[in-house]
Amino acid sequence: QERIPANFLEQIVEEDITSGKNGGRVHTRFPPEPNGYLHIGHAKSICLNFGLADKFGGKTNLRFDDTNPVTEDTEYVESIKADVRWLGFDWENELYASDYFDQLYELAVQLIKKGLAYVDDQTSEQIATQKGNPNIPGEESPYRYRSVEENLDLFERMKNGEFEDGAKVLRAKVDMAHPNMHMRDPLMYRIKKAKHHRTGDKWCIYPMYDFAHGQSDSIEKITHSICTLEFDVHRPLYDWFIEKLDTFPSHQYEFARLNLTHTVMSKRRLLQLVKENIVSGWDDPRMPTISGLRRRGFTPASIRNFCDKIGVAKRDNLIDVGVLEFCVREDLNKIATRVMAVLDPVKLVITNYPEGQVETLKVENNPEDINSGHRDVPFSREVYIEREDFMEVPPKKFFRLGPGLMVRLKGAYIVKCEDFVKDEFGNITEIHCTYIPESRSGSDTSGIHVKGTIHWVSAQHAVPAEVRVYDRLLILEDASQVGDDFKKFINPDSLTILDHVLVEPSLKEAVLGKNYQFIRKGYYCLDKDSTGDKLVFNRTVGLKDAWAK
Numbered sequence: 001q002e003r004i005p006a007n008f009l010e011q012i013v014e015e016d017i018t019s020g021k022n023g024g025r026v027h028t029r030f031p032p033e034p035n036g037y038l039h040i041g042h043a044k045s046i047c048l049n050f051g052l053a054d055k056f057g058g059k060t061n062l063r064f065d066d067t068n069p070v071t072e073d074t075e076y077v078e079s080i081k082a083d084v085r086w087l088g089f090d091w092e093n094e095l096y097a098s099d100y101f102d103q104l105y106e107l108a109v110q111l112i113k114k115g116l117a118y119v120d121d122q123t124s125e126q127i128a129t130q131k132g133n134p135n136i137p138g139e140e141s142p143y144r145y146r147s148v149e150e151n152l153d154l155f156e157r158m159k160n161g162e163f164e165d166g167a168k169v170l171r172a173k174v175d176m177a178h179p180n181m182h183m184r185d186p187l188m189y190r191i192k193k194a195k196h197h198r199t200g201d202k203w204c205i206y207p208m209y210d211f212a213h214g215q216s217d218s219i220e221k222i223t224h225s226i227c228t229l230e231f232d233v234h235r236p237l238y239d240w241f242i243e244k245l246d247t248f249p250s251h252q253y254e255f256a257r258l259n260l261t262h263t264v265m266s267k268r269r270l271l272q273l274v275k276e277n278i279v280s281g282w283d284d285p286r287m288p289t290i291s292g293l294r295r296r297g298f299t300p301a302s303i304r305n306f307c308d309k310i311g312v313a314k315r316d317n318l319i320d321v322g323v324l325e326f327c328v329r330e331d332l333n334k335i336a337t338r339v340m341a342v343l344d345p346v347k348l349v350i351t352n353y354p355e356g357q358v359e360t361l362k363v364e365n366n367p368e369d370i371n372s373g374h375r376d377v378p379f380s381r382e383v384y385i386e387r388e389d390f391m392e393v394p395p396k397k398f399f400r401l402g403p404g405l406m407v408r409l410k411g412a413y414i415v416k417c418e419d420f421v422k423d424e425f426g427n428i429t430e431i432h433c434t435y436i437p438e439s440r441s442g443s444d445t446s447g448i449h450v451k452g453t454i455h456w457v458s459a460q461h462a463v464p465a466e467v468r469v470y471d472r473l474l475i476l477e478d479a480s481q482v483g484d485d486f487k488k489f490i491n492p493d494s495l496t497i498l499d500h501v502l503v504e505p506s507l508k509e510a511v512l513g514k515n516y517q518f519i520r521k522g523y524y525c526l527d528k529d530s531t532g533d534k535l536v537f538n539r540t541v542g543l544k545d546a547w548a549k
């Protein structure tokens with residue numbers, strides 16, 4: 001395999017391999033906390049971690065960073081595994097930080113024995129106040145110089161459940177005057193009498209992120225520990241634990257997190273949308289979650305291509321959601337089966353077509369894929385067409401229907417509009433046409449040339465369906481500007497339901513996970529809410545970018 005670095009992380013890995021660091025080994029990990037469903041930002045991290053290992057002949061662990069029992073759940077663990085697999089990746093080992101609780105405890109004891117950790121009886125507020133601010137040295141805790149024996153005893157009793165939540169913490173003894181606030185005697189353990197989704201009631205003390213995450217990397221002998229930019233200030237502490245404990249020297253590298261326009265990305269905020277029923281669930285097709293995108297009709301390839309296309313940045317940036325939509329359009333154009341669906345139907349009667357006659361037409365499934373074959377589409381005297389494809393007073397160059405105008409019905413015949421019927425409110429209720437019998441697609445001998453082709457469905461064969469059209473979740477472009485106020489910017493039109501849609505009968509056979517192009521309309525997929533009685537489709541994306549300026 002060719003190893004031409006495509007970004008700065010690949011460059012680092014390439015150099016490490018060349019210099020023989022870690023014996024030329026590459027081992028990455030994807031470390032989700034199972035406290036929510038994965039989103040497109042996680043997909044970026046997944047593609048990066050698994051991609052690096054793939055490219056450089058290494059391995060990737062899937063490690064659940066499950067050190068906070070209160071917010072974590074096995075439902076999330078299962079969804080995370082399903083999403084990573086769906087994206088097309090397979091992990092070397094399925095691991096849990098909670099499996100290391102014994103080892104982490106032992107490492108903490110070692111630090112205490114070295115005089116590098118102590119039990120503090122102060123409240124978290126007192127501790128925070130003493131840390132002060134970066135411009136002046138912090139204040140040392142009155143418990144900072146406890147003897148090793150006393151610390152060992154207290155820490156063991158913390159573990160044994162002798163103290164209440166918050167009564168004591170274990171802190172690393174680093175430097176209360178350090179310019180980096182994360183180095184001012186950070187917390188290593190806290191008491192939390194909560195049931196853990198895997199270890200149950202075995203533990204009532206839980207390790208903090210900086211200690212647990214870095215040391216989990218070392219336990220797994222991870223060579224390149226990749227995380228997002230906001231953790232660069234944690235790196236000195238990451239390195240401090242490794243140095244003081246003399247554990248495997250994993251290295252942390254940071255890249256810019258992915259932010260998308262018109263949405264929020266953090267699990268905490270996505271959970272709010274779910275809990276407050278602003279969306280129907282984690283897999284609501286408007287959500288930037290992997291499960292939401294999947295339900296919406298995005299393909300794994302389109303998401304992987306997107307992650308590739310946006311590159312790996314060193315500075316925070318905001319990616320236009322239009323780039324993601326471009327990627328899915330590009331993929332679906334290649335693979336989606338073309339079908340006909342009329343979203344806003346009006347009846348068209350072909351007055352010179354024999355009553356009761358039905359023809360079966362062969363229509364190509366996908367002109368982009370020569371192997372995709374043809375399907376049968378029934379044609380009869382009465383069809384439905386899109387209301388917008390008829391105009392009573394058409395402007396010049398309207399290559400669709402209007403009084404006296406001719407158009408081709410896709411895969412069928414050329415028709416000419418002879419007349420139309422209106423109701424008492426002035427709405428068109430019926431269009432009357434004649435057809436040219438010699439103009440059948442594939443065997444057209446009529447010699448007539450028309451500029452427009454429109455889609456249609458046979459009235460007696462059409463199947464009713466509901467179509468859900470999605471728009472941006474937030475009216476606001478950059479949600480980072482508004483923080484927790486993001487809910488004030490929910491787009492009231494983010495979901496439109498079309499419930500008079502008529503689709504061609506082949507779609508009775510539509511299956512979940514398959515993509516369709518409703519020709520001239522966009523890309524759609526069957527929704528899980530579909531039943532035998534009622535077909536429900538989601539619009540993945542329109543054919544063109546409606547938001548393009």
Ligand code: ATP
Pocket residue numbers: 030031032033034040041042044045065226227228256257258259265266267268
């Ligand atoms: P959130 O704030 O959404 O909960 P998180 O970073 O707390 O995100 P984790 O489950 O801890 O979520 O993340 C697992 C991995 O995914 C981490 O390595 C994290 O850096 C990465 N990650 C999370 N969000 C993004 C993002 N928006 N862009 C790139 N990587 C991300």
Ligand code: MG
Pocket residue numbers: 033
């Ligand atoms: Mg995290």
Ligand code: MG
Pocket residue numbers: 033267268
């Ligand atoms: Mg988080």
